[in-house]
Amino acid sequence: MAKKIKNKTGRPKKGQSQITRNVILDSAWEILQTVGFDDFRLSTLAESLGIRTPSLYNHVKDTEDIFREMRKKALQLLGERLKESIQSVSTKQKRISPFLKSYRGFAKDFPNLYPLVIVSTETDEELKRLGDQILQICLDAFPLGEWNEETVHRIRIIRSIVHGFIDLERAGGFGRKESVEESFTKLTESLETGKLW
Structure with a gap:
């Protein structure tokens, strides 16, 4: 009588999908x-x-191979969310608020994946394509004019302000009783009007 073969480590468990x-x-x-x-x-x-x-x-290949694929997936997901947030808004001035809410929402929904989307994609052609798509959505949301050196500076300022807020919020940096949501609304209004306060 043949012996019953038990599951061995290294093989998919019974009923499990083929490993790919x-x-x-x-x-x-x-x-x-x-x-x-x-x-x-x-x-x-x-x-x-x-x-x-x-x-x-x-x-x-290794952990870095996995992390790169995770970056691709995170960038794709963020891009989809940002695009969807402004799709039905006709004027750029009104796109800023849903864009920023969507961006912050991504950081809240995927706190362990958010760090992947803030790193430069310039050195990897495939990741750069995904990063450029997000950049284009940003240009569609903010009235930044034609693409030039000044536009780059403005986008860096916007990213710094928004990421700074998100980073402080994630680290528990807003401890006072005043509403954090109201602070974010004021941040949004500042970027909409071009005035800090």
């Missing part, structure tokens, strides 16, 4: 949203898939 690159990346996406980058381990990823860690290398 996409399956691995989908699992990594879920894990990163839970634990963040500092605590992400390939061993945890392999365990979640019911395989041994070396088996991952049949489909991904």
